[in-house]
Amino acid sequence: MSDMTLSEELQWRGFINQSTFDDLTQLDKQQWTFYHGFDASADSQTVGNLAAMMFDKVFMRHGHKAIILAGGATSLIGDPGGKDSERTLQSEETVAHNVECAKQQLSKVLYGHEFTLVNNLDWTKNMSVIEFLRDIGKHFSMTPLVQRDYIAKRIGEGGAGISFTEFSYTILQGMDFLHLFDTYGATLQLGGADQWGNCLSGVDLLRRARGQEAHVITLPLVINKATGKKFGKSEEGAVWLDPAKTSPFKFYQFWLNVDDEGVEGYLKIFTELSKSEIDAVMAEFAESKAGRAAQKKLAQEVTKIVHGVEAAAAAQKATESLFDRLGQHTLDQNELAALKGDLPVVQTQSGDTILEIVVRSGFASSKSEAMRLLQGGAISVNWQKGVAATDEDLALLMPHQGLNLIKVGKNNFAIVEVA
């Protein structure tokens, strides 16, 4: 796909945050067995995790052996990093379910490559306390642990405190590295920038317990260049990879709406397009910013990777019919029926007010909120915008029999089916 070496490609794509290598070309000189752990504290991964998966894919394309870990054990404990207060423990069933979800999503995104999928619960659940304290704990010195930023923050003035459980998280993760070295010969760990400290726990442990040199590379947290915030949040919160949580249409829309500033970077991270392909799209984009060629390409490619070719095509088609003729064209019943697979569908009785429908669609969490949206001119039915809150004007927004299109805000569409 490219004649770059691994180290060159990683740098070009902007995948390197911190690394224990003095010289990254060491990566090019041998085949590595690396491991990368994914959190299982939610039942779906997000686009943030997607960046990490794409990171792994670069290594895989260059012929390195991957061990992908779902954190069945670590998610039972909870990573204190980045949190300012103690987490609520999740039940074993929940985590087991999440691990299954994570495994499925990982397999889908990493499809086409060979890799070993493991769950760290397998080697931790039957470990004895004595074994843990003697064989593992003995290698960790308290002083550096306590000095870790996120732990220091929790312990110091104004901190929320930290339990021994969460405190031990990093040791557990270090143990994973040790185990994967013993079983698979893994000597490299990849992770997110926030995992740097936890990854180093494993490096230290390997050195102390096995006299083995090991390495870590972390990828940067993807930042939205326009806002300076963490990338990957939409209006409704996180952007999930699970189509049930973020529909392929919404997912596609998310990428299409990405800021100009960052598109090039996102193309490099979230797609597998080569340098020449990306250069070509960016050239087209530079000529006509309003054409948004880069965003379109990005949305297309990423949706393909996560949801497949068909879903990507469907999302694109839905987008065209909703936006390209924005406001000029009332979609007929057939066109609306075609959109039913892509947009949320709200079933309703004739007589239900628009407020109730908006709440049921999930675009507002209460009637009060729906009312506010209405008064702000955010709601339209079949392209008719409503502004008034009186009963008479409310009636004008009443959907008719059959299929209707409602729009809330700029980007939220739903089909309303009146029985």
Place this chain on the structure above:
RNA sequence: GCAGGGAUUGUGGAGCGGUCAAACACGACAGACUGUAAAUCUGCUGGCUUAGCCUUCGGGGGUUCGAAUCCCUCUCCCUGCACCA
């Protein structure tokens, strides 16, 4: 364990007996302008059967005509001392 300090609506943070659904800032959301972008401006930000009513200020109980504000108690956090080295 003892002594102080603290817990407020997404976050930070005012309020210290009625005028408090609770200042202000940030964030979020919406409108205008644009390119379904950014910036900017404007609005909005507990719920409801919305000129009114209801539920919120860590949990529970009390004082009072009236409590986010006062008292008791529980939980959690912080600081200092003690304990432990």
